[in-house]
Amino acid sequence: xxxxALQFARDHQAAFLEELKHLLxxxxxxxxxxxxxxxxxxxxxxxxxxxxxxxxxxxxxxxxTGKGESGHPLVLADWLHAPGKPTVxxxxxxxxxxxxxxxxxxxxxFEPTEREGNLYARGAVDDKGQMYMHLKALASLFAAHGGRLxxxxxxxxxxxxxxxxxxxxxxxxxxGDRLRADFAxxxxxxxxxxxxxxxxxxxxxxxxxxxxxxGARTDLHSGMYGGAAPNPFLALARILAGLKxxxxxxxxxxIYDGIEAPTADELAAWRRLPFDEARYxxxxxxxxxxxxEPGYSVMERTWARPTLEVHGMPGGFVGAGAKTVIPARxxxxxxxxxxxxxxxxxxxxxxxxxxxxxxxxxxxxxxRLIHSGEPAVIGTDNPYIRSAVEALRQVWGTEPVFVRSGGxxxxxxxxxxxLxxxxxxxxxxxxxxxxxxxxxxxAIANFHRGIETLITFFELLGARTGEAAG
Amino acid sequence: xxxxALQFARDHQAAFLEELKHLLxxxxxxxxxxxxxxxxxxxxxxxxxxxxxxxxxxxxxxxxTGKGESGHPLVLADWLHAPGKPTVxxxxxxxxxxxxxxxxxxxxxFEPTEREGNLYARGAVDDKGQMYMHLKALASLFAAHGGRLxxxxxxxxxxxxxxxxxxxxxxxxxxGDRLRADFAxxxxxxxxxxxxxxxxxxxxxxxxxxxxxxGARTDLHSGMYGGAAPNPFLALARILAGLKxxxxxxxxxxIYDGIEAPTADELAAWRRLPFDEARYxxxxxxxxxxxxEPGYSVMERTWARPTLEVHGMPGGFVGAGAKTVIPARxxxxxxxxxxxxxxxxxxxxxxxxxxxxxxxxxxxxxxRLIHSGEPAVIGTDNPYIRSAVEALRQVWGTEPVFVRSGGxxxxxxxxxxxLxxxxxxxxxxxxxxxxxxxxxxxAIANFHRGIETLITFFELLGARTGEAAG
Numbered sequence: 001x002x003x004x005a006l007q008f009a010r011d012h013q014a015a016f017l018e019e020l021k022h023l024l025x026x027x028x029x030x031x032x033x034x035x036x037x038x039x040x041x042x043x044x045x046x047x048x049x050x051x052x053x054x055x056x057x058x059x060x061x062x063x064x065t066g067k068g069e070s071g072h073p074l075v076l077a078d079w080l081h082a083p084g085k086p087t088v089x090x091x092x093x094x095x096x097x098x099x100x101x102x103x104x105x106x107x108x109x110f111e112p113t114e115r116e117g118n119l120y121a122r123g124a125v126d127d128k129g130q131m132y133m134h135l136k137a138l139a140s141l142f143a144a145h146g147g148r149l150x151x152x153x154x155x156x157x158x159x160x161x162x163x164x165x166x167x168x169x170x171x172x173x174x175x176g177d178r179l180r181a182d183f184a185x186x187x188x189x190x191x192x193x194x195x196x197x198x199x200x201x202x203x204x205x206x207x208x209x210x211x212x213x214x215g216a217r218t219d220l221h222s223g224m225y226g227g228a229a230p231n232p233f234l235a236l237a238r239i240l241a242g243l244k245x246x247x248x249x250x251x252x253x254x255i256y257d258g259i260e261a262p263t264a265d266e267l268a269a270w271r272r273l274p275f276d277e278a279r280y281x282x283x284x285x286x287x288x289x290x291x292x293e294p295g296y297s298v299m300e301r302t303w304a305r306p307t308l309e310v311h312g313m314p315g316g317f318v319g320a321g322a323k324t325v326i327p328a329r330x331x332x333x334x335x336x337x338x339x340x341x342x343x344x345x346x347x348x349x350x351x352x353x354x355x356x357x358x359x360x361x362x363x364x365x366x367x368r369l370i371h372s373g374e375p376a377v378i379g380t381d382n383p384y385i386r387s388a389v390e391a392l393r394q395v396w397g398t399e400p401v402f403v404r405s406g407g408x409x410x411x412x413x414x415x416x417x418x419l420x421x422x423x424x425x426x427x428x429x430x431x432x433x434x435x436x437x438x439x440x441x442x443a444i445a446n447f448h449r450g451i452e453t454l455i456t457f458f459e460l461l462g463a464r465t466g467e468a469a470g
Numbered sequence: 471x472x473x474x475a476l477q478f479a480r481d482h483q484a485a486f487l488e489e490l491k492h493l494l495x496x497x498x499x500x501x502x503x504x505x506x507x508x509x510x511x512x513x514x515x516x517x518x519x520x521x522x523x524x525x526x527x528x529x530x531x532x533x534x535t536g537k538g539e540s541g542h543p544l545v546l547a548d549w550l551h552a553p554g555k556p557t558v559x560x561x562x563x564x565x566x567x568x569x570x571x572x573x574x575x576x577x578x579x580f581e582p583t584e585r586e587g588n589l590y591a592r593g594a595v596d597d598k599g600q601m602y603m604h605l606k607a608l609a610s611l612f613a614a615h616g617g618r619l620x621x622x623x624x625x626x627x628x629x630x631x632x633x634x635x636x637x638x639x640x641x642x643x644x645x646g647d648r649l650r651a652d653f654a655x656x657x658x659x660x661x662x663x664x665x666x667x668x669x670x671x672x673x674x675x676x677x678x679x680x681x682x683x684x685g686a687r688t689d690l691h692s693g694m695y696g697g698a699a700p701n702p703f704l705a706l707a708r709i710l711a712g713l714k715x716x717x718x719x720x721x722x723x724x725i726y727d728g729i730e731a732p733t734a735d736e737l738a739a740w741r742r743l744p745f746d747e748a749r750y751x752x753x754x755x756x757x758x759x760x761x762x763e764p765g766y767s768v769m770e771r772t773w774a775r776p777t778l779e780v781h782g783m784p785g786g787f788v789g790a791g792a793k794t795v796i797p798a799r800x801x802x803x804x805x806x807x808x809x810x811x812x813x814x815x816x817x818x819x820x821x822x823x824x825x826x827x828x829x830x831x832x833x834x835x836x837x838r839l840i841h842s843g844e845p846a847v848i849g850t851d852n853p854y855i856r857s858a859v860e861a862l863r864q865v866w867g868t869e870p871v872f873v874r875s876g877g878x879x880x881x882x883x884x885x886x887x888x889l890x891x892x893x894x895x896x897x898x899x900x901x902x903x904x905x906x907x908x909x910x911x912x913a914i915a916n917f918h919r920g921i922e923t924l925i926t927f928f929e930l931l932g933a934r935t936g937e938a939a940g
Contacts, residue, residue, distance in 0.1 A: 217756025286687025
């Protein structure tokens with residue numbers, strides 16, 4: 001039986017890839033109101049796929065977020081006819097990041113294009129391509145097993161991951177039985193290196209904020225009023241300079257209090273990972289030098305230490321040429337990544353208080369929390385992780401490694417707290433896949449091998465039932 | 471004769487205003503390439519006006535700026551048939567600032583609208599409305615004097631004042647005889663207060679720059695790379711914080727060297743001006759407090775001290791919502807206003823050196839000079855200023871005041887250096903006219919009274935010839 005599901009997937013590689021391209025052509029940018037219909041279309045397209053393969057109770061659910069307008073729909077489905085077998089909650093997201101800056105894309109972000117073994121498109125790897133591996137693994141199993149699956153499966157796909165996942169946050173709290181499962185399976189992480197199968201067992205959390213500084217009532221002529229009117233950009237620059245120093249140390253009082261360091265074993269394992277800092281700087285970053293807190297390795301700085309970044313500073317005059325204006329307002333989009341031992345609400349409180357303490361004469365500020373997610377660390381001592389290790393070993397022919405990710409998948413923390421289930425984070429992206437950046441890509445070989453790994457994982461779970469808790 | 475030119479202007483007030491509205495409807499935004507045809511149209515429209523009233527040698531001149539593309543046209547004209555009388559060089563500019571932010575305009579910037587005695591439009595006062603007073607004063611004189619003027623007149627109108635005036639700068643150097651005159655007349659300044667006729671006798675210069683900071687080769691995911699990749703916005707914020715302190719003191723080494731302070735007489739006259747700082751803060755600025763160097767009055771800070779402003783910070787993610795990106799680059803548009811004793815090229819050198827000294831590990835920077843203009847102080851002991859004082863006194867019925875402006879009119883310095891002529895800066899704008907800002911306006915009464923003042927000025931100059939140098 002196993003062979004035949006794998007064989008089905010191998011026989012249909014070309015078709016699977018073409019179907020993924022169809023999904024990637026839908027510009028489901030969740031943060032942009034003008035793409036609302038596209039987000040809906042992506043959800044409806046996925047629901048049709050789930051129904052066609054044999055999933056049941058397929059539904060688009062719009063959650064009332066209490067803000068007058070419902071969020072982007074959750075796509076729900078299940079197949080629960082494997083009594084005594086574990087129940088897997090497959091999670092993924094079909095929304096994508098905005099594609100800007102558009103002029104840096106070699107080919108347009110919503111015209112998926114194959115080049116040198118990669119598929120280039122916004123969402124190719126984050127997360128449409130990886131989410132779609134789940135669907136194609138399930139479809140292959142249905143086809144090979146006569147319309148049945150080796151385990152019980154629930155599917156939940158969201159369209160708000162890139163904007164904070166408010167709908168799924170509410171549904172996980174309130175959805176109860178419809179999400180009952182033994183563990184969650186998530187493919188929204190990456191491999192540590194090509195050909196190195198990887199399980200992610202820790203994620204940073206985050207808070208995403210906006211700080212808007214206001215000076216004069218209206219924009220003013222910088223000749224007439226320069227020397228008397230406050231300049232919100234300069235006031236904001238001095239605030240930013242007071243948030244993080246040039247060494248990468250965050251200057252918010254108490255921000256490092258209570259942080260849980262990685263264990264000695266974990267640190268030792270990270271040191272054994274194949275990592276060439278000079279190559280990382282040259283090939284992945286491409287800047288004159290790396291930055292970050294002295295005394296911590298790159299892995300520690302990006303996985304296990306909090307960071308603060310500025311994403312953009314809207315306001316004022318940003319066109320070509322010169323406009324001599326003192327802008328009335330300036331905004332900074334600022335996020336912090338959180339590590340175990342930090343709580344999003346506490347961090348936002350400290351951040352807000354510190355920003356307000358840095359305000360100078362002549363300006364006011366509004367500090368807004370746009371969204372947040374808690375950090376998470378997953379234990380490795382459960383049968384689902386063990387089956388995942390075995391599946392990776394079989395398909396990739398080498399021993400998998402455990403890593404953390406510096407990114408944030410808030411739903412992992414929500415599954416842990418509300419559903420009390422662990423997550424298996426098995427992703428097949430590569431470090432140079434340009435997530436959230438121009439020319440996002442997914443290695444086509446990894447897409448197909450990911451599907452085979454997931455098929456093997458489901459088969460192993462179905463065979464090893466006795467080991468799993470019911 | 472005098473009465474009849476004034477009477478002609480009074481009889482044609484409605485027509486003059488309608489014609490000005492036509493000019494204001496042409497969106498001649500010189501900094502925007504997409505408005506190039508509009509700038510041309512405004513120039514051609516003005517040339518037709520000048521020809522129709524009786525000016526001679528009317529010409530659109532495109533100056534070769536040596537950059538492959540010619541600049542926006544100069545509009546030239548003259549009427550030189552008053553032997554023994556002084557020659558006036560009338561200067562104005564027909565280009566305007568960009569209208570952004572558009573959503574703060576009560577009525578659209580290029581649909582001139584009358585409200586409460588004001589005409590609202592981009593360029594209403596800066597400088598289309600004020601420049602047009604010259605044309606209508608000349609047209610009234612031609613009509614009343616049987617096709618003649620009481621003095622010799624040259625006209626030069628430019629379309630690049632808001633972008634640095636490169637074409638006129640070259641033409642003033644090279645134009646020779648075509649600009650020979652006794653003095654220049656410029657209406658691009660404002661009255662110190664309503665009903666207070668004002669002559670401006672000093673201007674700040676400026677340098678307008680861009681500082682672009684570059685970090686990673688491409689935008690990066692802030693989760694994956696936060697803690698290792700440089701953030702150009704944070705590096706740029708620390709540079710900005712190192713350029714000017716919260717007290718308004720510029721931190722560039724040597725920037726205050728050699729500055730010429732105003733004379734004791736000038737400072738005493740400024741103290742006698744009707745100025746209510748609380749009202750200025752409330753009505754003109756509308757911020758919680760004024761800022762600027764301690765120990766200097768608002769007049770000193772805005773007219774006689776150098777200042778540094780940030781106009782906008784392009785780059786990164788500036789849309790609504792959240793995008794978790796470490797931008798590859800960040801730019802700040804920064805200008806400095808210069809006062810007598812400072813030279814633009816020296817200031818830019820000090821600025822660039824200081825910015826580069828503030829660069830930190832992981833980033834590079836490019837410091838670009840966009841344009842510059844020298845500061846200027848005009849003497850008041852010449853017959854043209856005396857006639858201007860007399861004209862203002864006659865039409866406004868009160869004694870005029872001498873002030874400086876914090877703004878920059880680089881051509882005044884160029885006229886002084888290349889043509890060796892003084893400028894009479896007689897403007898009729900008001901302090902709350904929203905120059906360079908949304909809802910720019912011009913008091914309609916001041917437009918008409920400005921025309922009458924200019925007619926009176928030309929008549930007085932024609933009558934007092936004996937006094938003037940030939």
